[in-house]
Amino acid sequence: MSECVMVENVPFISQLVNYPTGCESVSATMVLNWAGVKVTVDEFIDKYLAVGTAPYRNDAGELVGCDPWEEFPGDPRTEKGWGCFLPVVTNAVEKMDAPVKMIPLRGEPLEKLCHDWLDKGIPLVFWATIHMNPPREFTRWHTPEGKEIIWISPMHCLVLIGYDENGYYFNDPTDGERTYFPKAAVEAGYDAQGRQALAILPEK
Secondary structure (H helix, E strand, C coil): CCEECCCCHHHCCCCCCCCCCCCCHHHHHHHHCCCCCCCCCHHHHHHHHCEECCCEEECCCEEEEEECCEEEEEECCCCCCCCHHHHHHHHHHHHHCEEEEEEEEEEEEHHHHHHHCCHHHCEEEEEEEECCCCCCEEEEEEECCCCEEEEEEEEEEEEEECCCEEEEEEEECCCCCEEEHHHHHHHHHHHHHHCCCEEECCCC
């Protein structure tokens, strides 16, 4: 039996009833609560999350919308919301002026993330795919400034809390507390979303 590393006492919050596309806000709130910050998902969304226009067809039939690297496209409380990436969550936490330190992580191998953070008892906000389903290009749109967005589906954000030699454990806003996924599926989802993660540490 392989050794399991697990970060304990990470609160679990489900997105299923109130935040169908709010996985980023739910995951960030879980880690903030773990770090000692008293904030709710509603407060995170209403006070701190930058929200923009979801992709739509303009008069020319082109799909246009906001940049998910800068804003959340749509409403995370509805099925019509999309999702956002690391800088949006980082900026939201910065707005809080909370007693935490953030370390945005881009491009790190998953094994290194585990050794650098989970081994030290620190959970991570983590981007991958829903149920760790195989990633695929779903659509493309342009921002008003002309930047092309390539949307990889089914995009998801969750909290990485543990691992063993065969897979990884998550507080998954969709699938539940301490959900386990096999190694290859997690790595495929993580790679497809650009290897993004966020550490939020209580300031000492």
